[in-house]
Amino acid sequence: MxxxxxxxxxxxxxxxxxxxxxxxxxxxxxxxxxxxxxxxxxxxxxxxxxxxxxxxxxxxxxxxxxxxxxxxxxxxxxxxxxxxxxxxxxxxxxxxxxxxxxxxxxxxxxxxxxxxxxxxxxxxxxxxxxxxxxxxxxxxxxxxxxxxxxxxxxxxxxxxxxxxxxxxxxxxxxxxxxxSTYAMIKPLLVQTLIIYIVLVGVVALILRRITRPLDALTRQVAHFAATQDPSGQIAPMGPADVRRLIIALNAMEWRISSLLDEKDVMLGAIGHDLKTPLAALRVRIESVEDERERARMASTIEDIVRTLDDILSLARVGRPTDPVERTELSALVAAVVEEYEDMGEPVELGTTERTVLEARATWLRRALRNLIGNALRYGASARVSMQREADKVVIRIDDDGPGIPEGSLQTMMQAFTRGDPSRNTETGGAGLGLALARAIAKQHGGALVLVNRRTSEGQVEGLTAKIVLPLS
Known part of the structure:
Protein backbone atom coordinates (compact mmCIF):
# COMPACT_ATOMS: atom_id res chain seq x y z
CA MET A 1 0.00 0.00 0.00
CA SER A 180 12.14 32.37 29.28
CA THR A 181 12.04 29.17 27.27
CA TYR A 182 9.40 30.65 24.97
CA ALA A 183 11.51 33.75 24.31
CA MET A 184 14.50 31.57 23.39
CA ILE A 185 12.57 29.13 21.24
CA LYS A 186 10.68 31.77 19.24
CA PRO A 187 13.76 32.93 17.23
CA LEU A 188 14.62 29.30 16.53
CA LEU A 189 11.11 28.67 15.21
CA VAL A 190 11.30 31.73 12.98
CA GLN A 191 14.70 30.61 11.71
CA THR A 192 13.34 27.11 11.03
CA LEU A 193 10.35 28.51 9.16
CA ILE A 194 12.57 30.66 6.94
CA ILE A 195 14.83 27.69 6.18
CA TYR A 196 11.79 25.58 5.40
CA ILE A 197 10.39 28.14 2.98
CA VAL A 198 13.71 28.67 1.19
CA LEU A 199 14.81 25.03 1.02
CA VAL A 200 11.42 23.52 0.19
CA GLY A 201 10.87 26.21 -2.44
CA VAL A 202 14.21 25.43 -4.10
CA VAL A 203 13.56 21.69 -3.96
CA ALA A 204 10.06 22.20 -5.41
CA LEU A 205 11.51 24.14 -8.36
CA ILE A 206 14.10 21.43 -9.01
CA LEU A 207 11.50 18.67 -8.78
CA ARG A 208 9.19 20.59 -11.10
CA ARG A 209 11.97 20.72 -13.68
CA ILE A 210 12.36 16.95 -13.36
CA THR A 211 8.72 15.90 -13.16
CA ARG A 212 7.33 18.16 -15.88
CA PRO A 213 9.03 16.20 -18.71
CA LEU A 214 8.21 12.94 -16.91
CA ASP A 215 4.54 13.89 -16.82
CA ALA A 216 4.57 14.74 -20.54
CA LEU A 217 6.41 11.49 -21.25
CA THR A 218 3.83 9.51 -19.28
CA ARG A 219 1.00 11.00 -21.33
CA GLN A 220 2.85 10.25 -24.57
CA VAL A 221 3.53 6.63 -23.58
CA ALA A 222 -0.12 6.18 -22.57
CA HIS A 223 -1.20 7.60 -25.95
CA PHE A 224 1.15 5.25 -27.76
CA ALA A 225 -0.07 2.26 -25.73
CA ALA A 226 -3.65 3.03 -26.74
CA THR A 227 -3.08 3.89 -30.41
CA GLN A 228 0.40 2.55 -31.35
CA ASP A 229 0.87 5.92 -33.05
CA PRO A 230 4.34 7.41 -32.42
CA SER A 231 3.39 10.85 -33.72
CA GLY A 232 3.40 13.70 -31.23
CA GLN A 233 6.50 12.57 -29.37
CA ILE A 234 7.90 15.13 -26.93
CA ALA A 235 11.27 16.75 -27.48
CA PRO A 236 14.04 15.86 -25.02
CA MET A 237 14.00 18.28 -22.07
CA GLY A 238 14.85 18.44 -18.40
CA PRO A 239 18.00 17.08 -16.72
CA ALA A 240 20.43 14.94 -18.73
CA ASP A 241 19.12 11.67 -17.26
CA VAL A 242 15.53 12.54 -18.16
CA ARG A 243 16.56 13.65 -21.67
CA ARG A 244 18.28 10.31 -22.26
CA LEU A 245 15.15 8.50 -21.06
CA ILE A 246 12.94 10.50 -23.46
CA ILE A 247 15.30 9.82 -26.38
CA ALA A 248 15.36 6.08 -25.59
CA LEU A 249 11.56 5.83 -25.30
CA ASN A 250 11.05 7.80 -28.52
CA ALA A 251 13.38 5.44 -30.34
CA MET A 252 11.61 2.42 -28.84
CA GLU A 253 8.20 3.70 -29.93
CA TRP A 254 9.40 4.19 -33.50
CA ARG A 255 10.91 0.71 -33.50
CA ILE A 256 7.69 -0.85 -32.17
CA SER A 257 5.65 1.09 -34.73
CA SER A 258 7.93 -0.12 -37.50
CA LEU A 259 7.60 -3.72 -36.34
CA LEU A 260 3.80 -3.40 -36.25
CA ASP A 261 3.81 -1.94 -39.77
CA GLU A 262 5.97 -4.84 -40.95
CA LYS A 263 3.56 -7.26 -39.27
CA ASP A 264 0.58 -5.69 -41.03
CA VAL A 265 2.35 -5.90 -44.38
CA MET A 266 3.26 -9.53 -43.70
CA LEU A 267 -0.28 -10.40 -42.66
CA GLY A 268 -1.68 -8.73 -45.76
CA ALA A 269 0.70 -10.72 -47.92
CA ILE A 270 -0.20 -13.95 -46.14
CA GLY A 271 -3.91 -13.28 -46.54
CA HIS A 272 -3.50 -12.51 -50.23
CA ASP A 273 -1.18 -15.44 -50.95
CA LEU A 274 -3.44 -17.93 -49.16
CA LYS A 275 -6.82 -16.70 -50.34
CA THR A 276 -5.81 -16.74 -54.00
CA PRO A 277 -5.10 -20.50 -54.16
CA LEU A 278 -8.15 -21.18 -51.99
CA ALA A 279 -10.30 -19.33 -54.52
CA ALA A 280 -8.75 -21.45 -57.27
CA LEU A 281 -9.55 -24.60 -55.28
CA ARG A 282 -13.20 -23.55 -55.10
CA VAL A 283 -13.30 -23.50 -58.87
CA ARG A 284 -11.48 -26.82 -59.31
CA ILE A 285 -13.67 -28.77 -56.90
CA GLU A 286 -16.58 -28.16 -59.26
CA SER A 287 -15.03 -30.80 -61.50
CA VAL A 288 -15.35 -33.44 -58.78
CA GLU A 289 -18.19 -35.74 -59.79
CA ASP A 290 -18.97 -37.13 -56.32
CA GLU A 291 -21.40 -34.58 -54.90
CA ARG A 292 -20.80 -35.66 -51.31
CA GLU A 293 -17.05 -35.41 -51.68
CA ARG A 294 -17.38 -32.05 -53.43
CA ALA A 295 -19.48 -30.70 -50.53
CA ARG A 296 -16.94 -31.89 -47.97
CA MET A 297 -14.09 -30.25 -49.88
CA ALA A 298 -16.04 -26.97 -50.17
CA SER A 299 -16.79 -27.04 -46.42
CA THR A 300 -13.10 -27.55 -45.65
CA ILE A 301 -12.14 -24.61 -47.84
CA GLU A 302 -14.73 -22.41 -46.11
CA ASP A 303 -13.38 -23.44 -42.71
CA ILE A 304 -9.86 -22.52 -43.80
CA VAL A 305 -11.01 -19.13 -45.12
CA ARG A 306 -12.99 -18.42 -41.95
CA THR A 307 -10.07 -19.38 -39.71
CA LEU A 308 -7.72 -17.26 -41.80
CA ASP A 309 -10.05 -14.27 -41.46
CA ASP A 310 -10.20 -14.75 -37.69
CA ILE A 311 -6.41 -14.97 -37.40
CA LEU A 312 -5.88 -11.83 -39.49
CA SER A 313 -8.57 -9.96 -37.56
CA LEU A 314 -7.08 -10.94 -34.19
CA ALA A 315 -3.64 -9.83 -35.34
CA ARG A 316 -4.94 -6.48 -36.57
CA VAL A 317 -7.38 -5.68 -33.75
CA GLY A 318 -4.72 -3.67 -31.91
CA ARG A 319 -4.23 -1.37 -34.92
CA PRO A 320 -7.63 -0.87 -36.52
CA THR A 321 -7.81 1.18 -39.68
CA ASP A 322 -11.43 2.31 -39.41
CA PRO A 323 -11.96 5.49 -37.33
CA VAL A 324 -13.85 5.87 -34.07
CA GLU A 325 -17.39 7.13 -34.70
CA ARG A 326 -20.37 8.09 -32.58
CA THR A 327 -22.46 4.94 -32.57
CA GLU A 328 -25.99 4.30 -31.34
CA LEU A 329 -25.29 1.00 -29.64
CA SER A 330 -28.84 -0.29 -29.26
CA ALA A 331 -29.42 0.14 -33.02
CA LEU A 332 -26.19 -1.73 -33.77
CA VAL A 333 -27.21 -4.64 -31.49
CA ALA A 334 -30.68 -4.77 -33.05
CA ALA A 335 -29.20 -4.82 -36.58
CA VAL A 336 -26.94 -7.79 -35.75
CA VAL A 337 -29.82 -9.70 -34.17
CA GLU A 338 -31.97 -8.94 -37.23
CA GLU A 339 -29.34 -10.52 -39.47
CA TYR A 340 -29.70 -13.82 -37.62
CA GLU A 341 -33.48 -13.56 -37.57
CA ASP A 342 -33.48 -13.13 -41.36
CA MET A 343 -31.49 -16.36 -41.60
CA GLY A 344 -34.07 -18.14 -39.43
CA GLU A 345 -31.73 -18.54 -36.46
CA PRO A 346 -33.29 -18.68 -32.95
CA VAL A 347 -31.90 -15.34 -31.77
CA GLU A 348 -34.10 -13.14 -29.60
CA LEU A 349 -33.62 -9.42 -28.85
CA GLY A 350 -34.44 -8.47 -25.26
CA THR A 351 -34.49 -5.14 -23.47
CA THR A 352 -32.17 -2.43 -24.77
CA GLU A 353 -31.52 1.19 -23.81
CA ARG A 354 -30.62 3.91 -26.25
CA THR A 355 -26.93 4.60 -25.72
CA VAL A 356 -24.53 6.64 -27.83
CA LEU A 357 -20.77 6.26 -27.46
CA GLU A 358 -17.56 6.53 -29.44
CA ALA A 359 -16.80 3.14 -30.99
CA ARG A 360 -15.66 1.22 -34.05
CA ALA A 361 -18.96 -0.22 -35.24
CA THR A 362 -17.42 -2.78 -37.61
CA TRP A 363 -15.38 -4.39 -34.86
CA LEU A 364 -18.26 -4.40 -32.37
CA ARG A 365 -20.45 -6.18 -34.95
CA ARG A 366 -17.69 -8.75 -35.35
CA ALA A 367 -17.54 -9.35 -31.60
CA LEU A 368 -21.35 -9.70 -31.34
CA ARG A 369 -21.46 -12.13 -34.24
CA ASN A 370 -18.76 -14.27 -32.65
CA LEU A 371 -20.57 -14.42 -29.30
CA ILE A 372 -23.98 -15.06 -30.85
CA GLY A 373 -22.45 -17.72 -33.09
CA ASN A 374 -20.95 -19.46 -30.05
CA ALA A 375 -24.31 -19.31 -28.27
CA LEU A 376 -26.05 -20.92 -31.26
CA ARG A 377 -23.34 -23.52 -31.68
CA TYR A 378 -23.24 -24.72 -28.06
CA GLY A 379 -26.61 -23.57 -26.70
CA ALA A 380 -28.92 -23.88 -29.75
CA SER A 381 -30.37 -20.39 -29.08
CA ALA A 382 -29.32 -16.91 -28.04
CA ARG A 383 -30.95 -14.03 -26.18
CA VAL A 384 -29.38 -10.60 -26.56
CA SER A 385 -30.02 -7.60 -24.31
CA MET A 386 -28.32 -4.35 -23.40
CA GLN A 387 -28.51 -2.14 -20.32
CA ARG A 388 -26.63 0.73 -18.71
CA GLU A 389 -24.97 0.27 -15.31
CA ALA A 390 -23.57 3.44 -13.71
CA ASP A 391 -20.79 4.66 -16.01
CA LYS A 392 -20.75 1.66 -18.35
CA VAL A 393 -22.98 -0.25 -20.76
CA VAL A 394 -23.33 -4.05 -20.76
CA ILE A 395 -24.28 -6.12 -23.82
CA ARG A 396 -25.47 -9.53 -22.62
CA ILE A 397 -25.75 -12.77 -24.66
CA ASP A 398 -27.44 -15.70 -22.88
CA ASP A 399 -27.64 -19.30 -24.12
CA ASP A 400 -29.06 -22.53 -22.74
CA GLY A 401 -25.98 -24.68 -23.30
CA PRO A 402 -23.88 -26.73 -20.90
CA GLY A 403 -21.74 -23.75 -19.88
CA ILE A 404 -18.00 -23.83 -19.28
CA PRO A 405 -16.18 -25.44 -16.34
CA GLU A 406 -15.42 -22.76 -13.74
CA GLY A 407 -11.69 -23.37 -13.96
CA SER A 408 -11.72 -22.85 -17.74
CA LEU A 409 -13.66 -19.57 -17.99
CA GLN A 410 -10.53 -17.46 -18.38
CA THR A 411 -8.67 -20.03 -20.44
CA MET A 412 -11.49 -20.20 -23.00
CA MET A 413 -10.86 -16.56 -23.93
CA GLN A 414 -7.32 -17.36 -25.07
CA ALA A 415 -6.60 -17.89 -28.76
CA PHE A 416 -6.99 -21.42 -30.20
CA THR A 417 -8.73 -22.71 -27.07
CA ARG A 418 -11.94 -24.66 -27.58
CA GLY A 419 -14.36 -26.38 -25.28
CA ASP A 420 -14.39 -29.44 -27.53
CA PRO A 421 -11.03 -31.17 -27.06
CA SER A 422 -11.47 -33.10 -30.30
CA ARG A 423 -11.15 -29.78 -32.24
CA ASN A 424 -13.78 -31.10 -34.61
CA THR A 425 -14.76 -28.18 -36.82
CA GLU A 426 -18.26 -29.57 -37.07
CA THR A 427 -18.80 -28.81 -33.36
CA GLY A 428 -16.83 -25.57 -33.23
CA GLY A 429 -14.38 -23.25 -34.92
CA ALA A 430 -10.67 -22.83 -34.41
CA GLY A 431 -11.02 -21.34 -30.94
CA LEU A 432 -10.59 -17.72 -31.98
CA GLY A 433 -14.11 -16.32 -31.51
CA LEU A 434 -13.91 -15.55 -27.78
CA ALA A 435 -10.30 -14.36 -28.05
CA LEU A 436 -11.26 -11.96 -30.83
CA ALA A 437 -14.32 -10.71 -28.92
CA ARG A 438 -12.22 -10.08 -25.81
CA ALA A 439 -9.57 -8.21 -27.86
CA ILE A 440 -12.27 -6.02 -29.44
CA ALA A 441 -13.81 -5.22 -26.03
CA LYS A 442 -10.36 -4.39 -24.67
CA GLN A 443 -9.70 -2.19 -27.71
CA HIS A 444 -12.71 -0.10 -26.66
CA GLY A 445 -11.49 0.15 -23.05
CA GLY A 446 -13.87 -2.57 -21.85
CA ALA A 447 -13.80 -6.27 -21.10
CA LEU A 448 -15.41 -9.60 -21.94
CA VAL A 449 -16.90 -11.50 -18.99
CA LEU A 450 -18.10 -15.12 -19.06
CA VAL A 451 -20.43 -16.35 -16.30
CA ASN A 452 -22.24 -19.66 -15.84
CA ARG A 453 -25.91 -19.28 -14.95
CA ARG A 454 -27.13 -21.72 -12.33
CA THR A 455 -30.50 -22.87 -11.07
CA SER A 456 -31.55 -22.66 -7.44
CA GLU A 457 -30.25 -26.23 -7.04
CA GLY A 458 -26.82 -25.18 -8.35
CA GLN A 459 -27.13 -26.83 -11.76
CA VAL A 460 -25.68 -24.99 -14.80
CA GLU A 461 -28.49 -23.83 -17.07
CA GLY A 462 -26.46 -21.86 -19.58
CA LEU A 463 -23.66 -19.41 -20.22
CA THR A 464 -23.82 -15.59 -20.15
CA ALA A 465 -21.29 -13.61 -22.15
CA LYS A 466 -21.05 -9.89 -21.33
CA ILE A 467 -19.32 -7.14 -23.28
CA VAL A 468 -18.74 -4.34 -20.77
CA LEU A 469 -17.90 -0.96 -22.35
CA PRO A 470 -17.21 2.36 -20.63
CA LEU A 471 -19.53 5.21 -21.53
CA SER A 472 -16.75 7.83 -21.50
Missing part, protein backbone atom coordinates in the same frame (compact mmCIF):
# COMPACT_ATOMS: atom_id res chain seq x y z
CA UNK A 2 1.33 3.43 -1.01
CA UNK A 3 1.11 6.05 1.69
CA UNK A 4 0.14 9.60 0.71
CA UNK A 5 1.40 11.62 -0.97
CA UNK A 6 1.68 9.33 -3.99
CA UNK A 7 3.39 11.74 -6.42
CA UNK A 8 7.16 12.02 -6.76
CA UNK A 9 7.10 15.72 -5.89
CA UNK A 10 5.00 15.13 -2.79
CA UNK A 11 7.17 12.26 -1.53
CA UNK A 12 10.41 14.17 -2.13
CA UNK A 13 9.10 17.29 -0.40
CA UNK A 14 7.87 15.17 2.50
CA UNK A 15 11.27 13.48 2.79
CA UNK A 16 13.10 16.81 2.68
CA UNK A 17 10.73 18.32 5.25
CA UNK A 18 11.13 15.32 7.58
CA UNK A 19 14.94 15.38 7.28
CA UNK A 20 15.03 19.14 7.80
CA UNK A 21 12.75 18.84 10.82
CA UNK A 22 15.04 16.23 12.37
CA UNK A 23 18.25 18.18 11.71
CA UNK A 24 16.79 21.52 12.72
CA UNK A 25 15.25 19.97 15.82
CA UNK A 26 18.61 18.60 16.95
CA UNK A 27 20.32 21.91 16.13
CA UNK A 28 17.65 23.88 17.95
CA UNK A 29 17.98 21.67 21.00
CA UNK A 30 21.76 22.15 21.10
CA UNK A 31 21.48 25.92 20.54
CA UNK A 32 18.80 26.24 23.20
CA UNK A 33 20.89 24.28 25.67
CA UNK A 34 24.00 26.36 24.97
CA UNK A 35 22.10 29.66 25.19
CA UNK A 36 20.29 28.62 28.34
CA UNK A 37 23.49 27.52 30.07
CA UNK A 38 25.28 30.67 28.91
CA UNK A 39 22.54 32.98 30.19
CA UNK A 40 22.31 31.06 33.43
CA UNK A 41 26.07 31.14 34.00
CA UNK A 42 26.09 34.90 33.38
CA UNK A 43 23.36 35.50 35.94
CA UNK A 44 24.90 33.16 38.51
CA UNK A 45 28.23 35.02 38.15
CA UNK A 46 26.41 38.28 38.71
CA UNK A 47 24.78 36.90 41.86
CA UNK A 48 28.11 35.62 43.15
CA UNK A 49 29.80 38.97 42.49
CA UNK A 50 27.14 40.88 44.39
CA UNK A 51 27.17 38.51 47.34
CA UNK A 52 30.97 38.46 47.60
CA UNK A 53 31.17 42.26 47.26
CA UNK A 54 28.55 42.69 49.96
CA UNK A 55 30.30 40.29 52.29
CA UNK A 56 33.65 42.00 51.77
CA UNK A 57 32.50 45.49 52.47
CA UNK A 58 30.32 46.90 49.68
CA UNK A 59 29.61 46.73 46.00
CA UNK A 60 31.53 48.86 43.56
CA UNK A 61 30.50 48.57 40.00
CA UNK A 62 31.11 50.64 36.91
CA UNK A 63 27.86 51.87 35.47
CA UNK A 64 27.95 52.03 31.70
CA UNK A 65 25.50 53.66 29.35
CA UNK A 66 24.71 51.58 26.27
CA UNK A 67 23.62 54.10 23.71
CA UNK A 68 21.15 53.25 20.95
CA UNK A 69 19.16 50.73 23.03
CA UNK A 70 16.93 50.37 26.07
CA UNK A 71 19.57 48.36 28.00
CA UNK A 72 20.58 51.39 30.09
CA UNK A 73 17.08 51.86 31.47
CA UNK A 74 16.67 48.09 31.84
CA UNK A 75 19.88 47.83 33.88
CA UNK A 76 18.82 50.72 36.07
CA UNK A 77 15.50 49.09 36.78
CA UNK A 78 16.92 45.64 37.55
CA UNK A 79 19.90 46.70 39.69
CA UNK A 80 18.94 45.71 43.24
CA UNK A 81 20.91 46.12 46.44
CA UNK A 82 21.84 43.03 48.45
CA UNK A 83 19.25 42.54 51.17
CA UNK A 84 19.81 41.09 54.64
CA UNK A 85 17.00 38.84 55.82
CA UNK A 86 16.40 36.74 58.92
CA UNK A 87 14.64 34.04 56.86
CA UNK A 88 15.45 32.07 53.72
CA UNK A 89 14.13 33.61 50.47
CA UNK A 90 12.58 30.24 49.56
CA UNK A 91 8.79 30.17 49.81
CA UNK A 92 6.68 27.08 50.29
CA UNK A 93 5.18 27.17 46.80
CA UNK A 94 8.52 27.70 45.03
CA UNK A 95 10.94 25.14 43.66
CA UNK A 96 14.68 25.49 44.14
CA UNK A 97 16.96 25.75 41.08
CA UNK A 98 19.49 23.10 42.06
CA UNK A 99 21.65 23.63 38.98
CA UNK A 100 22.04 27.35 39.73
CA UNK A 101 22.68 26.59 43.38
CA UNK A 102 25.53 24.19 42.54
CA UNK A 103 27.11 26.69 40.14
CA UNK A 104 26.80 29.52 42.67
CA UNK A 105 28.34 27.38 45.40
CA UNK A 106 31.27 26.46 43.10
CA UNK A 107 31.98 30.14 42.34
CA UNK A 108 31.77 31.16 45.99
CA UNK A 109 34.09 28.34 47.11
CA UNK A 110 36.56 29.24 44.37
CA UNK A 111 36.67 32.77 45.78
CA UNK A 112 37.36 31.50 49.32
CA UNK A 113 33.81 32.25 50.32
CA UNK A 114 32.42 29.28 52.27
CA UNK A 115 28.60 29.40 52.53
CA UNK A 116 26.70 27.26 54.98
CA UNK A 117 23.53 27.26 52.89
CA UNK A 118 22.71 28.37 49.35
CA UNK A 119 19.21 28.85 47.95
CA UNK A 120 18.37 30.00 44.40
CA UNK A 121 14.81 30.41 43.12
CA UNK A 122 13.26 31.98 40.06
CA UNK A 123 10.19 34.13 40.53
CA UNK A 124 8.31 36.90 38.68
CA UNK A 125 9.20 40.46 39.63
CA UNK A 126 5.54 41.14 40.39
CA UNK A 127 5.61 38.34 43.01
CA UNK A 128 8.65 39.78 44.82
CA UNK A 129 7.63 42.74 47.05
CA UNK A 130 11.20 44.05 47.42
CA UNK A 131 11.90 44.05 43.66
CA UNK A 132 8.45 45.37 42.81
CA UNK A 133 8.77 48.29 45.23
CA UNK A 134 12.26 49.10 43.91
CA UNK A 135 11.15 49.13 40.28
CA UNK A 136 8.06 51.24 40.95
CA UNK A 137 10.10 53.78 42.94
CA UNK A 138 12.81 54.01 40.28
CA UNK A 139 10.39 54.43 37.39
CA UNK A 140 8.73 57.26 39.26
CA UNK A 141 12.06 58.87 40.08
CA UNK A 142 13.41 58.56 36.55
CA UNK A 143 10.13 59.67 34.97
CA UNK A 144 9.90 56.56 32.81
CA UNK A 145 6.64 55.78 30.99
CA UNK A 146 4.22 53.20 32.46
CA UNK A 147 4.97 50.84 29.60
CA UNK A 148 8.61 50.54 30.73
CA UNK A 149 7.49 49.76 34.30
CA UNK A 150 5.02 47.15 33.06
CA UNK A 151 7.70 45.47 30.95
CA UNK A 152 10.02 45.38 33.93
CA UNK A 153 7.33 43.92 36.20
CA UNK A 154 6.56 41.23 33.61
CA UNK A 155 10.09 39.77 33.75
CA UNK A 156 11.54 37.15 36.10
CA UNK A 157 14.22 37.33 38.76
CA UNK A 158 16.86 35.05 40.11
CA UNK A 159 16.71 35.39 43.89
CA UNK A 160 19.76 33.93 45.63
CA UNK A 161 20.10 33.55 49.39
CA UNK A 162 23.37 32.69 51.14
CA UNK A 163 23.82 32.03 54.84
CA UNK A 164 27.36 32.21 56.20
CA UNK A 165 28.67 29.77 58.82
CA UNK A 166 27.73 30.68 62.38
CA UNK A 167 25.37 33.40 61.07
CA UNK A 168 21.64 33.58 61.64
CA UNK A 169 20.81 36.00 58.80
CA UNK A 170 20.75 35.54 55.02
CA UNK A 171 22.23 37.70 52.31
CA UNK A 172 19.73 37.93 49.47
CA UNK A 173 20.75 39.12 46.01
CA UNK A 174 18.55 39.62 42.97
CA UNK A 175 19.36 39.78 39.24
CA UNK A 176 17.26 39.65 36.13
CA UNK A 177 16.68 36.01 35.09
CA UNK A 178 17.65 34.65 31.65
CA UNK A 179 15.01 34.82 28.91
Missing amino acids: TLPPSSLVGQMLLAVAAALLLVQGLGAALIYRAQHEGFQAEKVNALAFRLIAEARGGERMHRRRRTGSDDFFSDRLHRFAVETSRTSPLRESERRDEYAEDKLREILVAQDFQPAEVVVVRRPVAADPYARFAIERRTDRLGMPPAARNRALATDLYVAGVRLPHASSWMVARVRAPP
